[in-house]
Amino acid sequence: MKYEVERLLKYVQKPGRYTGGELNSIIKDKDKVDIRYAFCFPDTYEIGMSHLGMKILYGLINARDDAWCERVFAPVDDMEEQMRKNNVRLFGLESGDYIKDFDFIGFTLQYELSYTNILNMLDLAGLPVKACDRKELSPIIVAGGPCACNPEPLTDFVDMFSLGDGEEVTNEILDLYKEHKKKGSTKEEFLKEASKIKGVYVPSLYDVEYNEDGTLKAFLPKGDAPEKIVKRVVEDLDTCYYPDKFVVPFIDIVQDRAVEEIFRGCIRGCRFCQAGFIYRPIREKSPDVVNRQAKSLCDTSGYDEVSLCSLSTSDHSEIQPLLSDMIDWATKDKINVSLPSLRVDNFSDELMEKLQLVRRSGLTFAPEAGTQRLRDAINKNVTEQEVINTAHKAFSGGWTSIKLYFMIGLPTETLEDVAGIAELGQKVVDEFYRNPERQKGRGVTVSISASSFVPKPFTPFQWEAQDTMDMLEEKQKHLLSSIHTKKINLSYHATPTSLLEGVFARGDRRLGKVIEYAWRNGCKFDSWDDHFNFEVWQKAFDEFSLDMDFYANRKREFDELLPWDHLDYGISKKFLERENIKAHNAQTTDHCRIKCNACGANKINGGKCDAMC
Amino acid sequence: MRCVRVWFSKTGQAKYISHLDLMRCMSRLMRRAHIPLWYTEGFNPHPYMMFALPLSLGSESNCESMDIRIEGDITDDEIFKRLNDNMPIGLEVLKISEPKMKTNAITYGEYELTFETQQSEKLKQEIEKMLSADELIVSKMGKQGRKKVEKQVNLIEKIKEYSLDEKDGYVILNVVLPAGNTVNINPSLLSGAIEEKSFIGGECCRTFRKRLLTEDMKEFE
Numbered sequence A: 001m002k003y004e005v006e007r008l009l010k011y012v013q014k015p016g017r018y019t020g021g022e023l024n025s026i027i028k029d030k031d032k033v034d035i036r037y038a039f040c041f042p043d044t045y046e047i048g049m050s051h052l053g054m055k056i057l058y059g060l061i062n063a064r065d066d067a068w069c070e071r072v073f074a075p076v077d078d079m080e081e082q083m084r085k086n087n088v089r090l091f092g093l094e095s096g097d098y099i100k101d102f103d104f105i106g107f108t109l110q111y112e113l114s115y116t117n118i119l120n121m122l123d124l125a126g127l128p129v130k131a132c133d134r135k136e137l138s139p140i141i142v143a144g145g146p147c148a149c150n151p152e153p154l155t156d157f158v159d160m161f162s163l164g165d166g167e168e169v170t171n172e173i174l175d176l177y178k179e180h181k182k183k184g185s186t187k188e189e190f191l192k193e194a195s196k197i198k199g200v201y202v203p204s205l206y207d208v209e210y211n212e213d214g215t216l217k218a219f220l221p222k223g224d225a226p227e228k229i230v231k232r233v234v235e236d237l238d239t240c241y242y243p244d245k246f247v248v249p250f251i252d253i254v255q256d257r258a259v260e261e262i263f264r265g266c267i268r269g270c271r272f273c274q275a276g277f278i279y280r281p282i283r284e285k286s287p288d289v290v291n292r293q294a295k296s297l298c299d300t301s302g303y304d305e306v307s308l309c310s311l312s313t314s315d316h317s318e319i320q321p322l323l324s325d326m327i328d329w330a331t332k333d334k335i336n337v338s339l340p341s342l343r344v345d346n347f348s349d350e351l352m353e354k355l356q357l358v359r360r361s362g363l364t365f366a367p368e369a370g371t372q373r374l375r376d377a378i379n380k381n382v383t384e385q386e387v388i389n390t391a392h393k394a395f396s397g398g399w400t401s402i403k404l405y406f407m408i409g410l411p412t413e414t415l416e417d418v419a420g421i422a423e424l425g426q427k428v429v430d431e432f433y434r435n436p437e438r439q440k441g442r443g444v445t446v447s448i449s450a451s452s453f454v455p456k457p458f459t460p461f462q463w464e465a466q467d468t469m470d471m472l473e474e475k476q477k478h479l480l481s482s483i484h485t486k487k488i489n490l491s492y493h494a495t496p497t498s499l500l501e502g503v504f505a506r507g508d509r510r511l512g513k514v515i516e517y518a519w520r521n522g523c524k525f526d527s528w529d530d531h532f533n534f535e536v537w538q539k540a541f542d543e544f545s546l547d548m549d550f551y552a553n554r555k556r557e558f559d560e561l562l563p564w565d566h567l568d569y570g571i572s573k574k575f576l577e578r579e580n581i582k583a584h585n586a587q588t589t590d591h592c593r594i595k596c597n598a599c600g601a602n603k604i605n606g607g608k609c610d611a612m613c
Numbered sequence B: 001m002r003c004v005r006v007w008f009s010k011t012g013q014a015k016y017i018s019h020l021d022l023m024r025c026m027s028r029l030m031r032r033a034h035i036p037l038w039y040t041e042g043f044n045p046h047p048y049m050m051f052a053l054p055l056s057l058g059s060e061s062n063c064e065s066m067d068i069r070i071e072g073d074i075t076d077d078e079i080f081k082r083l084n085d086n087m088p089i090g091l092e093v094l095k096i097s098e099p100k101m102k103t104n105a106i107t108y109g110e111y112e113l114t115f116e117t118q119q120s121e122k123l124k125q126e127i128e129k130m131l132s133a134d135e136l137i138v139s140k141m142g143k144q145g146r147k148k149v150e151k152q153v154n155l156i157e158k159i160k161e162y163s164l165d166e167k168d169g170y171v172i173l174n175v176v177l178p179a180g181n182t183v184n185i186n187p188s189l190l191s192g193a194i195e196e197k198s199f200i201g202g203e204c205c206r207t208f209r210k211r212l213l214t215e216d217m218k219e220f221e
Helices: A052-062 A077-085 A112-125 A166-182 A187-194 A287-301 A319-332 A349-357 A372-377 A384-396 A415-434 A469-482 A495-505 A511-520 A534-543 A548-552 A573-584 A601-605 B012-016 B019-032 B076-086 B120-132 B187-197
Strands: A035-041 A067-073 A104-108 A140-144 A160-162 A206-210 A216-221 A258-261 A305-309 A336-338 A364-368 A401-408 A445-452 A488-492 B002-010 B049-051 B060-070 B091-097 B108-117 B137-144 B147-154 B161-167 B170-178 B202-213
Touching: A035 A052, A035 A166, A052 A067, A052 A104, A052 A166, A052 A258, A077 A112, A104 A112, A112 A495, A112 A511, A140 A166, A140 A187, A160 A166, A166 A187, A258 A287, A287 A305, A287 A319, A287 B019, A319 A336, A364 A384, A372 A415, A384 A401, A384 A415, A401 A415, A401 A469, A415 A445, A415 A469, A415 A488, A445 A469, A445 A495, A469 A488, A469 A495, A495 A511, A495 A534, A495 A548, A511 A534, B002 B076, B012 B060, B019 B049, B019 B076, B076 B091, B108 B120, B108 B187, B120 B161, B120 B170, B120 B187, B120 B202, B137 B187, B170 B187, B170 B202, B187 B202
Parallel strands: A035 A067, A035 A104, A104 A140, A140 A160, A258 A305, A305 A336, A364 A401, A401 A445, A445 A488, B060 B202
Antiparallel strands: A206 A216, B002 B060, B002 B091, B049 B060, B108 B170, B108 B202, B137 B147, B161 B170
């Protein structure tokens, strides 16, 4: 740690966020590497350090002898104030060196409301926020992650985007950069070459034309930039890089445990779920690889908990043998196994027994909608009976509190569907008191979380109008008034943040100036309620005569050119159209193991998809 | 099952590990080092670990101790080696011993406070003057039943002994203050008071706990 940073630490909360030096963090000799990479997470240390993608890419880049990857998080207000006051620039946690002198600054785009933090971090680094004002070859600003599937609102600031899985493409980008750095290329020369790497999108190589009504007219590649940018996929998770060590933080972070990814992609096809589509095709990790990796992570970190990570844990085709082995060694080592993302329809008795062997964690299920009709429309193939049965099993097994996740504002939703959420919650409460095997002497708590639905790119709902703030608020009130018991806790989100999330999720390049204006007027940490300032955002849109409704609350026709149509995530537009029509008819689609629905994702993986084997 | 006292130092950037974080850090260390710990019996088994006296965030020390309970055959030398092989930067095991005293025997702590200043000779005189006066009043958050209240403390009455030194432009205050479960004076109260009351201007840039002492000023073992 450098003295100039250290002397600020006594003025800030949780100095452990800025010290570095955690177990397993990697220190290299900077004179012996060719490439310095700053991996930035545009939120606080506690959140960023919980993110699996960062752990993977941190390990992957540092596995190279010629590169050194360091971690960077958004400093919290008190630290930012100290840094600005004392002219301390944003630095890498490992070396303490300023990241403005690095070769790459990589951002992960996990949620839309972190965009202003990216600008703020670039500014804190001492760099111009706009890509066109950074003339030198380095640092190259690269961004990836789920929100990169519609990166258009960020194209003013980011030099290049990495689409899809980062494991392979990151190394290719670094190799190419090393070559260009050696021969003294300009930034333009490097970016032009980089755009030829599969999965790399260089926005400055495209011109955009708009129609008079504000919709897109054309996306025009300049020179020989590819017309379609295809996302990258890792073919085989068993042989793909996975870290055997995690940096173990001293301070308490959100997800403070070993995390083992068991598969990528999802077989379910819930129509609201972007992750369920953009991470296709399905690629499973074999049980023995999972166990070997998970054990190694626990051994090197000292964690007493390992969490299996995927979009739907119980859908792994070999989950039973996988867990049997895992419980064996985990129990012996007194390690707790936690299984997030369980589905109500295949949460079996055996699974429940296994979960109880070590320590009991919470139970959360996501029926997503309150009535069968709406669950069919969103293709959440779960019946009320399955929810009740699962609750029954859980209560018999000694659980007394259950969390249920729902969404409001789903396409085709009526007030009846909203009231259905409260009814389903009530039925779960009733099920508890009907169950003779329930834990006696304790009441039941059903926590209902009702988030607001935001239509996202590459889902069958990408054309839908998002509910306006008024509509969402009406539904929230209706839901609240439909709950008649204190056994149910209800939580829901503020509507302006959902609106803004919707705007940026489906936004176009014109939003860059809005983001810059909002940031210059104090917006940052927008996903934190205490920071979010909706008035400034409204002013920013007014300033450029842009309309939030146009982006969020407008229904698009199938033939409209969408801002992400030049990106190919494997999912065919025709498939999404079919799914959209079925949604409006409340028709379900079988999941991928029953029948392949020809989404198209396997074509970018050489025709392979583990859902079909 | 046997009880073992692990003595360790906490220096450099490890001073930013808070007490709560240190406990978590140590239990992970035990796992990585495969120390055969005795676990509590019950619904949520956890290893037994007891720290003699928490060190405040930002302070360094070379006299920290932690009691653990060992089950199974392992020598003290082996524990020492395995722990040090797995320690994060800034923490180091100094020795392993049998606990000779109970932790409530701790009555005093000896600290070294280092002050950074433009004029060390003058600051030293100033501190000397402050500490030889009858009163050095600071306010301290204390408890009255369950309520938190602000209390006035005269530090002069609390200081058991002290010495002042000047070295390389720094002023070094060696001071023995009450420490332990009954009366505990955080050295930052003293350094804060000196920073605030000094005209010359000085900033305490290092707080180092050197020794823990019993009532009769013997070293805690």
